[in-house]
Amino acid sequence: MSLFNVFGRWYRRKFSDPDAAMLLILILLTAAVLVFWGGLIMPVMVAAVIAYLLDWPVNRLVNIGVGRTFACSIVMLVFTAITILLLVGLLPTVSRQSVNLIQETPLIWQNAQDWILRLPDKYPDYVQVYQIQQMMEGLNDHLVEIGQHLISASFSSIGNVAAILVYMILVPLMVFFMLKDKHFFLDNISFLLPQERRLITQVGHEMNTQIANYIRGKVIEIIIVGAVSCITFVLMDLRYAILLGVLVGLSVLIPYIGAAVVTIPVAVVALFQWGVSPEFWYLMVAYGIIQALDGNLLVPLLFSEAVSLHPLYIIIAVLFFGGLWGFWGVFFAIPLATLVKAVITAWSGSPGDIYTDEMNTK
Template sequence: MLGVLGNWYKRKFSDPNALMLLLLILFSCAILYLFGGILMPVLVALVIAYLLDVPVTKLENAGIRRSLATTFTLIVFLCVCFVTAIALIPIISKQSVNLIKEVPLIWESAQAWLATLPQKYPSVIEVGYIKSMMEGVNERVVSVGEQVLSASFSSLGNIAAILIYIILVPLMVFFMLNDKGFFVASISKILPKERVLITQVGEEMNTQIANYIRGKVIEIVIVGAVTSIAFSILDLRFALLLGVLVGFSVLIPYIGAAVVTIPVAIVALFQFGFTAEFGYIMLVYFIIQALDGNLLVPILFSEAVSLHPLYIIIAVLLFGGLWGFWGVFFAIPLATLVKALITAWSTPKLANDTNDAQIA
C-alpha cells in the first residue's frame, strides 16, 4: 500500500512546480480555515474589488488616472448601495414582520386542512398519525421561535462590527483597486521560483472568479427584480420580500431554487387557495426559473468552465459547510479550481516543458 502511494506521489509531485502548487493550496486553506472569521472584511473587500475592477480599468484606458477612476467608481457604487438600501430595506423589513405575524394563521389553516384528510381518506391516513405529526411540528416551531428570538438579541452586539464593515471595507476596496499593480508585484515576489503551475492556475482562476462574481451579481439583480415585478402584477402579498429571496436563491445552484419554491407556494396558497390565481403565480415562477437556467445563466457564464450538476451540488455542500455563505457563493469557482488543479497535476510534463522553454 505504501509503495502504491509512493509511486503515485512521485508520478504527480516529482515536479517542483506541482509540489509548490500543492503547498500553496494547503497553506491558503489552512489560513482561511483558522482565520476566516477575522479576515472576512478582507474577503468582502476583495469580492467588491473584483466587481469594480472592470469599470476602473475601462476608465483608466480612456485616459483617466487610476486614482480618479477608482474614486469615481467607488463613490458611484456606494451611492447605488445607499439608495438601494434606503428604498428596499424598510419595505422588506415591514413585509418580513407582517409575514412572521401571519405564520401562525398560515399554520392554523394548514392544521385545519390536515385534520380533514383522515375523513377524506380514512383507509390511507389515520387520525392519530396526523395528531402526532402536528404536535411534533408545533414543538419544533416553538423551539425555532426561541432560537430566532435569542439570535435577534445576540445580534445587537454585532452593530459595532457592521460599523467596522461600513468604514473599513470601502477603504480596503479603494486601496485594492488603486494599488492593484503594487499588490500583484508584491505577491509575485513572495511566491517561489517554481511557480509555472501556480501562474497557470492563478491566471485561469483570476478570470473565472472575476467573471463569476460579476455574472452572479447581475443574475441576482435581474432575477430578483423580474420576480418582484411579476409577483406585484399578480397581486401576491410580500412580493418584494419573496422576489429578494428568489434573487438570492440563485447563489445556491439547484438547491436554492427548490428551497425557495416552498415559501412562494405557501404564501400564494394561503392567499388564493387552490384557484386559477395560484396556478398563474406558480406558472410565472417556474417560467422565471426556466429562463434563468436556460437563457440568463448561459449568457452570463458563457466563459465559465462547464461542470456536471452533481459536482456543483457536492461543491455547495462541501464548501458551504466549511465557510458558510462565502463557501456557497464561491462554490462554483472553487469547484473549477479543483478541476484546474487536477488538470494541472495530471500533466506535470507539460509544466516541465514550459519551464525548460522559459529557461532556454
C-alpha cells in the same frame, strides 16, 4: 506492502516536479489560514469580492484615458450611491413585509393544521387520525425549537452592530486601495511566491478570470432575477411581493438548492392568499417561467466562459464549502470547485510525469 508501493509511485509521479510541490504547499497554507483565521480576515475577503466586481468598470475608464485614481474615485462614488439607494428603497419595505409575515405565520400555520386535520375525512382509506396527530405533534415540537433558535440568534446579532459599522467604514477604504494600487499589490504577492511557481501562475491566471467573471455574472443574475420576480409578484398582487422577490433573487446564490427552497415560501403565501384557485396556479406558472428562463437562458449567457461542471459536483461543492465557511463558502462554491478542477488538471499535466517516464525508460 503493494499498496504503499502504489502510493509511493503516485506521489513521485505527481510531486517529483518542484512546481507541483509548491502548488500543493500554497494550497495547504491558504486553506489553513482560511480555516483558522477566516473570521478575522473576513472584511478583507469582502473587500476583495467588491474589488473584483468594480475592477471591470475601472479598467474601462482607464482604457479611454481616465487616470486610475480618478477612475477608482468615480466608480466608488457611483457604487456607493447605488448601494445607498437600494438600501433606502428596499430595506424599509423588506423589513416591514418581513415583520408582517412573521406576525401572520401563526395564522398561516393554523390554516395549514386545519387543512391537514380534514385529510382523514376526505381520504379515510389512506390517512388515519392517529397518524395526523403524531405528525402534528412532531411538527409543533420542531417549530418550537426553530422559534427558540431564531430568538437566540436575534439577540446574539445585536452584538454584531459594531462589526457592521466596521464593514461600513473599513471595507470601502480597502476596496478603493485595492482598485487604485492593484498592480502594486500584485507585484508584492508575486515577490513573495517561490521561484518554482509555473503551476501556481497557471492556476492563478485561470482562477483570476473565472472568479472575476463569476462575481460579475452572479451579481447581474441576482439583480435581474430579483427585479423580474418583484415586478411579477406586484403585478399579480401577491402579498409580501417585494420580500419574496428579493428572496428569489438571492436564491440564485445556491445553485439548484436555492430555487427549490425559495419555492416553499412563495407557494405557501400564494396558497394562504388565494387557496387552490386559478390565481394560485397562474402565479406558480409565472414563477416556473422565471426559474426556467434563469436556468436555460440567463445562466448560459452570463457564465458562458465558466468551466462546465456536472450538477452533482456543484451540489457537493455547495454542501462542503458552505459547511466550512457559511455564506461565503456557498457564494464561492462554484469557483472553488473550478479551482479544484484546475489544480487536478495542472497536476495531471505536470512535467513530473514526463520526467518519471524518462527515468523508467532509462
